[in-house]
Amino acid sequence: MTYIQLSYGDLVLPALLVVMDGVLSIVLRLRLERQLAIAAVRMVVQLVLVGYLLTFLFAAVSPLWTALAACIMVLFASREIVARQKRRLPGISAYGLGAGCMLLAAGTVTMFALLTELRPDPWYHPRYALTLLGVILGNTMTGISLGLDVLTNSLVRERAAVEACLALGGTRYQAMLPVVRDALRSGFMPIINSMAAVGLVSLPGTMTGQILAGVEPVDAVKYQLLIMFLIAGGTGLGTLAAVLGGARLLTDHRHRLRLDRIAAQG
Amino acid sequence: MLSVSGLKRLHLSVSFDLQDGECVVLQGPSGVGKTLLLRALADLDPNEGAVKLDGTSREAMPAPAWRRQVTYLAAEPGWWSDTVQDHFSAWDDALPLVTRLGLPDDCGPWPIPRLSTGERQRLGLARALMLRSRVLLLDEPTSALDPASAAVVEALISERMSNGTSVIWTTHDDAQARRVASRIFAMGQGGCIRENRL
Structure with a gap:
């Protein structure tokens, strides 16, 4: 090479x-x-x-240093998710939701790839663990922030529809389902577009990086496919967790819509 | 009987009883808190106080079950689906009520934006009446209707009252208030309520 x-x-x-x-x-x-x-x-x-x-x-190659770096990456990603919201969840719940979903989604698929596909020695080798996590975090972050943004904006816009359903005895899950579906669709869109366009319109970063480093294009493509599958899984998990979590935070145990918990961006 | 004791929501603090089949009209200037009170009774906003239906506290039942018994109808109802019939779990059952309220019998597949403001208001009422609730909380239910359509609504609600349904009705129309109500609550600034028996 x-x-x-x-x-x-x-x-x-x-x-x-x-x-x-x-x-x-x-x-x-x-x-x-x-x-x-x-x-x-x-x-x-x-x-x-x-x-x-x-x-x-x-x-x-220290598990502690690797874990610390991964945590810092997740925290910065959750901060970025909050910064991208036009209407934010208040205080700690916004950061907590972002960080929790990023950790769940990106952490799960990164571990999955490390333990089942790449199997580096040791399994937490930062060359693989942190680079994979970085790529997955970046893309999952986009899905989560888009999903949450559409959720909060749609709830404000569709408040009358959601409350009409609640007033007629619908549960918060029934009332929010159309809005939740819209938010999930928006969160999934970037990775779907990206998968459809990759290779035709764009040559993705991992693949071009490896080709520039001297790896055979066919081998680089295999890595890129792995990354794309991981991103798709991470985006799905993360967006679902964030949108459902956001929907739960914006309602209460008495099935009331709590838009008073949304803070507009200052 | 709906029993309300020490209901607090923002500036409001209210206590009253509503008998079965009784209609109370809420009146007062815009912004005085009529909608706030109706929404609080339906438990759509956080509030304090004891609200009971036939002695059963609303906290004793899940909120959706409470709202199927104590149903709030907004002045401008919201729509969660594209067509008229999608807003009813059994459209065929709802059709006689919908047509009685003056909508055409082929309106089922119509998109909601095709309806006029008055038609939407009547459709919202039909949707709420399909629940056969014990208490109806009607927020200016005829504000967008012509006198003939308003008379149909009043007759329909009167029938429900004769079957035991209780109603709290907000209106700015004094003549309507005298027609439908047995008591009128006049709300003033600061949320104070003065009761006038008819």
Whole structure:
């Protein structure tokens, strides 16, 4: 396996493409230049740091360090889920729901892949455990945040319909079913679109990364298929858990709709 | 009998009894809390106080069972499905009631947006009446209706009352209040209630 190594100097010219975007924003008065600059700087700092961190973790091969890194990744993902909501669940329940669902979904499918398919030695080897978790978290996070966003927005919009069903003796599960179905459909959509388009419209990251690193395309495809199956499973589990959990948090034991528990984004 | 004791919801604090087959009309300016009171009785919002039906506390039964007995009908009913008939568990059973309320007998497959505001209000009433509840909480049930349609609704509710159904009815129409009610509760600012017997 051979690959073309890059130095930091090699990245200067490509970075000018981001500067070009900034110039476009200024010229067209899009007012995106500040956001663009912050996002670009964040990306560089985060990736460089994670590069060094992964180097340390891969050398240490410690279950404790690996578990700690995984927990931090889940916490950042849950924070990101909350940040993407237009209407948020209040306080700790929003973070708790996000983190719990991410841990359940991404944790389950990552363990499944490590213990049944990849079987690295040791099974928690961070080269496999953390990279798999990272890819699955990123995609599961999108499904969960979309599902929760549609759930809360639909409940506000469809309040009269939900309460009509409740007022006529429907349970909270019966009343929220149409909204829950919409939210689940939205959460599943990105992975369905992604599976349908992969290979035709897009060459996904894991596969292109491996091909660039010198792996035979047919072997890289097998890895990509594994990743896509894992993402589909993780997204399904995570979105289902988040939407059902969100629906439960927005009702109470007396089968009342509790939109007073939603806080609009400030 | 519906017995309400110390019911508290926001600024409201209410106690009263409602006999079987009795109709009480709630009146008062908009925003005074009439809808709040009806929703609290149906246990649709968090509230405090004792509400009993024939001596059985609402907490003693699951909330859906309570609402099938004490049913709230919003002034603008909501719709959870696309067509008229999808809102009824047994459309054929509901059809005589729906047509009596002035909707055409072929309206079953109609999409809800095809109905006028008044038709939607009558359909919402038909949907609630199909439950045959012990207590009906009607929030301005004829506000979008012409006088003839309102008379049909009043007659229908009167029939139910003669069969023992109790009704709490909010309306801004004084003449209607005198026609349908045995007592009128006039709600004032701050949620205070003054009772007028007819």
